[in-house]
Amino acid sequence: MTDYDVLRVFCGPTGGYGNELGVVRNGSLLPGPDDRQELAAKLGFSETVFVDDPERGVIDIYTPTSRLPFAGHPCVGTAWLLDVPELVTPAGEVGTRLDGEFTWIEARAEWAPPRILRQYPSAAEVTALEIPPPGEWIYAWAWEDEAAGRIRARAFPGRNDGIDEDEATGAAALLLTDRLGRALNITQGMGSQILTAPQPHGWVEVGGRVVLER
Numbered sequence: 001m002t003d004y005d006v007l008r009v010f011c012g013p014t015g016g017y018g019n020e021l022g023v024v025r026n027g028s029l030l031p032g033p034d035d036r037q038e039l040a041a042k043l044g045f046s047e048t049v050f051v052d053d054p055e056r057g058v059i060d061i062y063t064p065t066s067r068l069p070f071a072g073h074p075c076v077g078t079a080w081l082l083d084v085p086e087l088v089t090p091a092g093e094v095g096t097r098l099d100g101e102f103t104w105i106e107a108r109a110e111w112a113p114p115r116i117l118r119q120y121p122s123a124a125e126v127t128a129l130e131i132p133p134p135g136e137w138i139y140a141w142a143w144e145d146e147a148a149g150r151i152r153a154r155a156f157p158g159r160n161d162g163i164d165e166d167e168a169t170g171a172a173a174l175l176l177t178d179r180l181g182r183a184l185n186i187t188q189g190m191g192s193q194i195l196t197a198p199q200p201h202g203w204v205e206v207g208g209r210v211v212l213e214r
Contacts, residue, residue, distance in 0.1 A: 004022050005025065015211055019168035020213065021078075022047075024051065036050050072169060091111035117176055144187070165189065
């Protein structure tokens with residue numbers, strides 16, 4: 001088995017929760033897409049990152065079943081691990097910065113895969129949702145405190161690949177921020193925290209805490 005790190009990205013205030021991420025620091029060990037896809041499926045994380053150039057921040061992202069040009073929590077986690085000023089993805093160059101306990105990326109909404117952003121009347125209804133059948137990638141959300149920009153959310157990829165619910169989803173948070181046009185403080189899944197802020201010229205910042213699990 002190829003060596004890899006496991007991070008948790010978008011952890012809660014006490015360091016718990018967060019979405020697991022696999023990072024293969026030496027991507028040259030598995031240069032072919034078929035081998036990378038096979039390892040991503042075997043590891044079973046919602047995303048696995050292959051680092052092709054650690055100094056320039058060139059990365060390649062896979063779910064258990066497909067390759068992604070961009071994804072939020074893989075970029076936040078890899079930015080923390082590599083500590084580089086930018087990441088180079090197939091979608092474009094992702095700006096990064098570390099600010100105290102938070103790691104931030106800057107990306108564009110059009111880079112994110114399509115999501116159904118489904119608003120519910122209350123946070124309690126989002127918490128009580130059953131996992132929907134596969135077929136649609138659904139980001140369920142509701143205001144906890146609209147004046148403060150606090151949101152309750154859950155994410156259901158619907159890919160039928162063993163990931164029924166995504167604990168923390170940066171790309172969906174980016175899309176929601178772009179739609180609402182305001183900074184957000186999102187509690188997702190069991191207790192993960194995602195912070196976002198719209199930037200000039202169509203850019204959005206997405207930030208969160210990252211810990212090295214193993």
